[in-house]
Ligand SMILES: O=C(O)CCC(=O)C(=O)O
């Protein structure tokens with residue numbers, strides 16, 4: 001991507017290798033309590049490519065009958081999601097430019113052939129807060145478009161430790177992951193990519 005549109009901030013290599021390792025350890029602790037699950041699309045029941053979990057007061061989930069939503073508990077265990085690790089709350093303070101804390105941290109795990117179609121993040125009430133996204137492990141080809149489906153898109157390669165923020169007029173831009181570059185990182189011993197997406201869900205009365 002040559003120039004970034006207003007509201008998109010890109011922080012390449014924001015987390016150095018030790019910080020990335022610490023984040024992976026923290027996420028491993030989360031998924032021990034809140035195991036990764038395969039989300040399925042509303043209505044069709046078609047499984048998504050990624051496996052997912054969450055931390056925070058709310059987690060993003062989807063299933064055939066009830067669709068996309070946030071809920072305070074894991075859909076399979078019924079347990080509350082574990083708290084958001086302090087390093088990610090710190091990240092939000094550093095880059096979000098929004099006073100209220102994030103309520104949800106979605107954890108996406110991509111295997112070698114996983115991808116995510118172009119979509120908007122719009123299941124939140126608070127669009128004044130940005131979406132803050134962290135990449136760990138193998139590189140991916142991230143694609144970002146406009147706020148209408150079908151418009152022009154740009155692609156960029158996101159690497160382990162990178163952070164990208166979609167806020168302001170770019171908060172509702174379409175985006176997705178076209179592919180993973182297998183074995184491009186040594187961070188995760190069995191390969192793959194982890195994406196962490198921090199979001200404010202409910203309206204923040206500041
Ligand atoms: O994996 C990524 O970088 C993007 C994930 C995403 O867009 C989402 O979970 O809403």
Ligand SMILES: [Fe+2]
Nearest residue numbers: 119120121175
């Ligand atoms: Fe998204």
